Amino acid sequence: MAVTFAWIAVGAVLITSIGLLLTRDWRWSISLLALQYLAMFVLVLQHWPLGMASVKVVAGWMSAVILGMTRSGLSPTESAEEDSLPRGRPFRLFAAGIVALIVIVVTPGVDTIMADAGFAVTAASLLLIGMGLLHLGITAQVLRVTLGLMTVLAGFEILYSxxxxxxxxxxxxxxxxxxxxxxxxxxxxxxxxxxxxxx
Amino acid sequence: MNAPTLWIIFPLFLGILLLFITNQRVLSVLGGFIAVALALIAQFVPIELAMKLGPLSLKIDSSLTVLGRVLLIQPTEGHLLALIYGAAALWFFGAEASKVAPKIVPIGFMVIALLVASIAVEPFLYAALFIETAILLAIPMLTSIRKPPGRGVLRFLIYQTLAMPFILLAGWLLAGVEASPGDLALAAQSAAMLGLGFAFLLAIFPLYSWIPLLLEETSPYLVGFLLWILPTMTLIFGAGFLDRYSWLRSSSQLIVGLRTIGLLMVVTGGAFAAFQRHLGRVMAYGSIAETGFSLLALSLDFKIGIPILFLLIPARALGLAVWSLSLTILGEHVETMRFDAARGILRLTPLAGAGMVVATLSTGAFPLLAGFPARLALWEGLSRISIGSALWMMIGIIGLLVSAFRSLAVISVAEEYTSWEPRESPTQMLMLGLGMIGLFLLGLFPQSVQFMLANLPLMFERLGR
Incomplete structure (x- = not known):
C-alpha cells in the first residue's frame, strides 16, 4: 500500500515540477509548490516516522504561504524573457522530457548507491533535482529562482531522508x-x- | 558557561539585538569592542580548564547539546576563534568609515556565529547546513529592500545553496568509504560529490562569476567581508575533511587536483584582474586569486602547507578590509568604479587610492607587504615540488601586480592643473591609515602574529603535525 502511495506521489511530483516550469501565473506556481510538498511528505514517510515527516510538509506549506502572500501584495509584472525563444513552453516541455528521460536511466544506479532508498523515492528525488536545476538554468526572475531552489532542495531532502x-x-x-x-x-x-x- | 554559548549563541542573539540600533558610530564601536572582547577571551582564557580569579573559579566547558547533537569547541580551537573574532573587530571598526555599520555589524555577528557553529557541530558533516543558513542571512546584508537585486546576488544565492546537498551527500558517502575502504567506485563518487560541493562553496573556476558581478552591484565593504569570512571558514571546514579521512589525505590525485585548481584560480584571477576596466572587478579577481593561494597551500606537504594556510588568513582579512574600504570611499566620489569614471580620483581621495593600491600589491605578493611572507613560503614550497607550478603561480602574481599598477595609473592621471582636494572624513583617514600601517607591519614583522598562528595546526589531529 505504501509503495502504491509512493508511486502516486512520484506522479504528482512529475506533474507539479513540469507544471512549475510551464505555468506563468504565480497563483498556479504557489499551488503547485504546495502540492509538491504534499507529495514530498508521502515520499519521506517511506523512511521517517509521521511526526518528523510532517515537519517537511508544514515547513514547505509555510514557505509557499510566505511566497504567496508576498507576491499577492506586488504589482503584476510580466517578463519579456518568458516569451522569447528558446525559453517558450514547447522548449521547456522538451527540456523537461529530456530531464525525465535522464532520470529514468540513472534511477537504478543512484538507488543502489543510496542504500536502496526505493525506486519511487529515488526517481521522485532525481526528478525534482533535475527539474529544479532546469528551472534555475532558464530564468532570472526572483520568484522562479526561489521556486527552482526550493524544488532542488525538496528533491535532495527526499533522498537524504x-x-x-x-x-x-x-x-x-x-x-x-x-x-x-x-x-x-x-x-x-x-x-x-x-x-x-x-x- | 560553555564555549558554544559564548562564541555562537551570544553573538547570534547580539546580532539580533544590534539590528535595532541605527547609529553608525555606536554600532561600529560597540560591535568592534565586543568582537575584541570575544577574541581576547578566546586567546587567553583556556577552554575546559578551571581558572581561579580570587575567590571565584571560572571554567568554560567545551560542549553544548542541541536537539541530540553536540556543538563542541575544542580547547585547541581557541586560537582560531581569537583570529576570527579579532579580524571581525577590524571589519566592524571600519564599518563607520564605510557607512554600512547597520548592515555589517548585526548580520556580521550572526554570520560569524553560524560559521563558528559549522566548525563546532558534531558530526561535522552538518556544517553545510549552518553554512547555508549563514548564506541566507547574508542576502539582506548584500541587498537593499529599496533597490532591485542584481544578477550577482541571485547567482551567489544559487551557487552557494547548491553546495549544501553535495556536501551532505558526500559526507554520507564518505562514511560508507570508511566502512569499506576497498570500494574504489564509492570513493570516486564521494570525492566527486565533495569536489562539487566545495567548488560551489569556494567559488572555484568557473563558478566564480557571481563575485565580479556582486562587486559591481553592491557596497565593496559588504562583499569584501563575505569574501573574507566565507572562504576562510570553508577552507578550515575542508581541511577538516582531509584531517578526518586518511584515504583522502593520502590520495595523490586529490593533491594534484588541489594544486591544479589552485593554480587555475591564481592564474585566471591574476590574468583577468590585469585586463579589467572596473576597480571593483579587480578586487573580485584578486580575492579569487587569494582563494587559489589557499588551495595551493593545502596541496603542499601538510607540515608546510597548513602553517602557510593559516599565515594567509590575517593577510587576507586585513588586505580585503583595506581594499574594500578604499573602494567604498572611492565609490562615494565617482559615478561608477569603471576606469573612465575613476580617472584622477586620487586627487579627491588620496588615502583611499593609496589603500587600494597597497592592498592590491599585498595580494600580488609585493615585498614588505602583508601578503608577501605567506606567498614567498608558498612559492618556495611549490618550487620544490614542481618548477612548472611555481612559474604558473608567478604568472598569476604578475597579473595581480599589473592590475595594481594599472589601477594606480588610472586613479592618478588627472587633467593638468587639477588641484588636490582631499574629501575623506577624519574617520576614513584614520581607518585607512591604520589599515595600511597594518599591511606594512604584517609584511615587515610576520612573526608578530605567530603567537596566534603557531598553535592553530593543533586544531587538527593529523594535519600539520
Missing part, C-alpha cells in the same frame, strides 16, 4: 526552507521597488 534521520538535520533543513522563502520574499519586494538608493 532515506539515509539520515537526525532531528537536528530535519530542524535545520526546515529552517533553511523557511529562510529561503523569506529571502525570496525579501528579494521579490526589492525587485518590485524603484531604484532609490545608489551604490
Amino acid at each position: 532515506a539515509v539520515e534521520g537526525s532531528v537536528l538535520v530535519a530542524a535545520l533543513l526546515a529552517v533553511i526552507n523557511l529562510g529561503l522563502a523569506l529571502v525570496g520574499s525579501y528579494l521579490l519586494i526589492a525587485s518590485n521597488s524603484e531604484e532609490t538608493e545608489s551604490i
